[in-house]
Amino acid sequence: MNRALAWLSVVGGGLGLTASAALTIEKIAKLKDPAYVPTCSINPVIACGSIMDSPQAAAFGFPNPLIGIAAFAVVVTTGVVVLAGFEPPRWFRVAFTSGAALGVVLVHWLIAASLYDIGALCPYCMVVWAVTIPLFWYSSLDTWSWLAPLKRVHSAVLALWYAVIVALVLGAFWDYWSSLV
Numbered sequence: 001m002n003r004a005l006a007w008l009s010v011v012g013g014g015l016g017l018t019a020s021a022a023l024t025i026e027k028i029a030k031l032k033d034p035a036y037v038p039t040c041s042i043n044p045v046i047a048c049g050s051i052m053d054s055p056q057a058a059a060f061g062f063p064n065p066l067i068g069i070a071a072f073a074v075v076v077t078t079g080v081v082v083l084a085g086f087e088p089p090r091w092f093r094v095a096f097t098s099g100a101a102l103g104v105v106l107v108h109w110l111i112a113a114s115l116y117d118i119g120a121l122c123p124y125c126m127v128v129w130a131v132t133i134p135l136f137w138y139s140s141l142d143t144w145s146w147l148a149p150l151k152r153v154h155s156a157v158l159a160l161w162y163a164v165i166v167a168l169v170l171g172a173f174w175d176y177w178s179s180l181v
Helices: 003-032 048-052 065-083 090-118 123-143 145-172 174-179
Strands: none
Touching (some): 003 065, 003 123, 048 123, 065 123, 090 123, 123 145
């Protein structure tokens, strides 16, 4: 794992961990008081509450942010130990990238659910989306030598990936966004 990926793991993992912890705290407050309106519910589109109440919010039978807390803690720890001088063996890098791949698949399923099933966006979830994608992308580039040709255009691939998601968000909520203008 290179130093840039280690820094991405510390910073991105820290942001993901913070967002996951905030979502967990909001979920606990909502469980205590079903009438509680989460702080991240701002308008009809930016509405964590409707997402928290959806079946997709507990895809494996417990709140998804608990997965984020565990996974991002591992990501941050990995970044810290690499910055401290640890050189992860190949099997560890493959496992890290495989975990990131599972994360990116889950995130994209949740993006689709947010846009097309639930009809709302959660700011904390979007932070998790935003950090999971580059963690997967750059760990893949670091781990899989057959991706080496893409290193020349690594940021363009990432920018395109984000642009597609932004376009999907704009399209899914176009009626709402256009009513604000």
